[in-house]
Amino acid sequence: MSTFLEVRHLGRNFGGVRALHDVNLTVSLGEVVGIMGANGAGKTTLFALIAGNLRPGTGDILLDDSSIVGLSPDRICRRGVGRTFQTARPFGDLTVLENIITAARFGMHRLDAHAAEKRAVLLLDIVGLGTRRNQISGDLTLSGQKRLEVARAVATGARLLLLDEVMAGLTPTEVAQMLEVVQTLKAENSLTILIIEHVMRALMRISDRILVLHHGEAIACNAPAEIARDPRVLDCYLGLHA
Amino acid sequence: MTKATPFLLGLLCFGLLPLTGQDYLIGVSFTLLTWIALTQSWTLLSGFAGYISLGHVVFFGLGGYFVVLTWGILPYWISLPLACLVTFVFAIAISIPVLRVSGPYFVILTFGLAEFVKYVVMAVESHLGQFGRLLLGVPSLATLYWLALFLATLATLITFVIRRSRLGQGLIAIRENEQAAEAIGVPVTRYKTIAYGLSATIPGAIGGLIALRTSYFEPQQIFDPVVSFTVLTSAIIGGSDDVRGPILGAAFLTLLSELLWARAPQLYLILLGILLIVFVVILPNGICGLLRRRAAQA
Numbered sequence: 001m002s003t004f005l006e007v008r009h010l011g012r013n014f015g016g017v018r019a020l021h022d023v024n025l026t027v028s029l030g031e032v033v034g035i036m037g038a039n040g041a042g043k044t045t046l047f048a049l050i051a052g053n054l055r056p057g058t059g060d061i062l063l064d065d066s067s068i069v070g071l072s073p074d075r076i077c078r079r080g081v082g083r084t085f086q087t088a089r090p091f092g093d094l095t096v097l098e099n100i101i102t103a104a105r106f107g108m109h110r111l112d113a114h115a116a117e118k119r120a121v122l123l124l125d126i127v128g129l130g131t132r133r134n135q136i137s138g139d140l141t142l143s144g145q146k147r148l149e150v151a152r153a154v155a156t157g158a159r160l161l162l163l164d165e166v167m168a169g170l171t172p173t174e175v176a177q178m179l180e181v182v183q184t185l186k187a188e189n190s191l192t193i194l195i196i197e198h199v200m201r202a203l204m205r206i207s208d209r210i211l212v213l214h215h216g217e218a219i220a221c222n223a224p225a226e227i228a229r230d231p232r233v234l235d236c237y238l239g240l241h242a
Numbered sequence: 243m244t245k246a247t248p249f250l251l252g253l254l255c256f257g258l259l260p261l262t263g264q265d266y267l268i269g270v271s272f273t274l275l276t277w278i279a280l281t282q283s284w285t286l287l288s289g290f291a292g293y294i295s296l297g298h299v300v301f302f303g304l305g306g307y308f309v310v311l312t313w314g315i316l317p318y319w320i321s322l323p324l325a326c327l328v329t330f331v332f333a334i335a336i337s338i339p340v341l342r343v344s345g346p347y348f349v350i351l352t353f354g355l356a357e358f359v360k361y362v363v364m365a366v367e368s369h370l371g372q373f374g375r376l377l378l379g380v381p382s383l384a385t386l387y388w389l390a391l392f393l394a395t396l397a398t399l400i401t402f403v404i405r406r407s408r409l410g411q412g413l414i415a416i417r418e419n420e421q422a423a424e425a426i427g428v429p430v431t432r433y434k435t436i437a438y439g440l441s442a443t444i445p446g447a448i449g450g451l452i453a454l455r456t457s458y459f460e461p462q463q464i465f466d467p468v469v470s471f472t473v474l475t476s477a478i479i480g481g482s483d484d485v486r487g488p489i490l491g492a493a494f495l496t497l498l499s500e501l502l503w504a505r506a507p508q509l510y511l512i513l514l515g516i517l518l519i520v521f522v523v524i525l526p527n528g529i530c531g532l533l534r535r536r537a538a539q540a
Contacts, residue, residue, distance in 0.1 A: 051425065053421070053424075072424070072429075072431075073421075073424040073425055074424050074425075074427045074428055074429050074430060077424075077425060077426060077427035078427050082425070082426075083425050085421070085422065085425075089419045089421065089422040090418075090419075090422075091414070091415055091418035091419060091422065091423075092418060092419075093418060093483075093527070094414070094418060101411075102411050102412075102414075102415050102426065103426040103427075105408055105411055106408075106411075106412065106415075106426050106427035106428050107426055107427040108427070110408075110427075136535065152422075152426060153425075153426075155426075156426050156427055
């Protein structure tokens with residue numbers, strides 16, 4: 001498989017705090033890479049750097065072999081990167097359908113109003129919000145808002161999806177539904193996915209590989225089964241070798 | 243009956259109004275039309291993108307000042323469009339620092355900017371030895387009325403078209419969540435700048451019209467912050483997310499003002515404040531927002 005995203009020696013400090021240091025990652029087209037680490041490990045900082053919300057202090061980020069460092073978030077989105085936020089940020093006063101239509105009208109393909117609505121209806125059916133399309137999105141449950149965010153990110157025509165804790169706070173049933181939603185969207189839209197998640201069972205199930213961050217450094221990147229018995233990971237997470 | 247029918251009927255009524263020959267009625271309608279134009283233009287940035295401006299009067303005042311300065315040099319049919327251009331250019335020039343802030347800081351900054359420009363104009367006038375300018379040979383009320391009708395219609399059309407355009411959708415996304423809007427590909431900085439420039443354009447000509455209507459110019463009067471407060475209140479009462487909102491809000495406030503000015507003019511500002519509080523607390527999206535939410539729940 002060809003390389004789609006390449007992160008080279010990425011680093012970022014906040015004042016004296018080293019949030020990310022010398023992180024390298026190569027993601028192939030169609031791959032799902034899980035990102036795990038304790039709070040403050042640098043997971044969301046990595047997303048913010050890829051999505052253009054922050055500029056890296058060191059290193060480079062290549063999407064399809066061309067650097068996206070220094071581009072604004074909207075331009076990075078138009079290059080095919082869609083993201084969700086750790087805390088759901090729906091366009092609260094708009095209906096569920098309007099949220100998705102807006103994303104489809106911008107993003108990569110800038111669809112016209114008719115095509116955007118058609119795409120939005122399709123996506124809402126996949127994420128299970130088809131019957132709630134006319135509901136004000138701010139009134140959705142947490143699970144609904146998370147699914148809406150995923151659909152909105154996909155509606156931009158994203159090729160690379162950055163999912164930031166889309167299963168956090170969900171019940172086991174809702175987690176199972178979200179896993180199914182993400183897998184369906186991936187299959188139907190040929191997506192490459194980076195996913196931050198604390199729900200380990202879900203992360204293990206969905207990921208092809210998992211990158212483990214610890215104090216801003218990548219300590220392991222391997223298949224889920226390998227990660228589960230990696231002594232460095234076990235040490236950091238469970239203190240087994242302490 | 244289409245959605246456009248009430249607008250077309252309203253336009254027809256305003257078009258036929260001068261036939262009544264009643265100066266009072268024409269004068270009140272002129273005032274109403276100017277408030278509609280001002281509120282519609284305010285809506286472009288503040289209503290759609292959520293950058294609440296408390297200094298809309300700055301464009302109104304600058305446009306008026308330009309028309310006054312060029313009075314006797316340029317005919318009004320040239321100075322009024324030029325006033326639009328002046329305020330548009332002014333808005334674009336100041337947009338870079340002004341649009342870097344948001345929320346309450348933007349509110350305070352726009353208010354401060356309007357006051358700053360007012361005092362600069364006062365200083366210039368004082369330096370020139372002017373303590374008020376009298377404009378002689380101004381156009382008739384009927385002429386000004388037709389111009390106000392044209393500007394109010396134009397402002398309403400611009401708002402209507404933008405609300406349905408990609409630009410409008412992007413601005414609303416910015417209002418709802420700027421970071422999320424950027425994440426879905428909305429060119430936030432460019433859209434805000436365009437909206438700010440457009441929102442400043444019509445008020446330039448309206449300021450000129452008001453200066454011609456009063457045939458007298460005084461900086462304190464034309465840069466009066468009450469203009470900004472009234473525009474804001476109109477938009478909040480009517481709702482600023484819908485082209486009908488500014489019309490409803492402006493009509494409500496103009497009628498209220500007309501009912502009160504002869505008997506209790508001091509009551510007008512008090513009522514303005516009360517209405518603002520009531521609507522912000524109970525109906526933050528105005529009458530149109532209430533109708534929209536009911537329709538969505540149905």
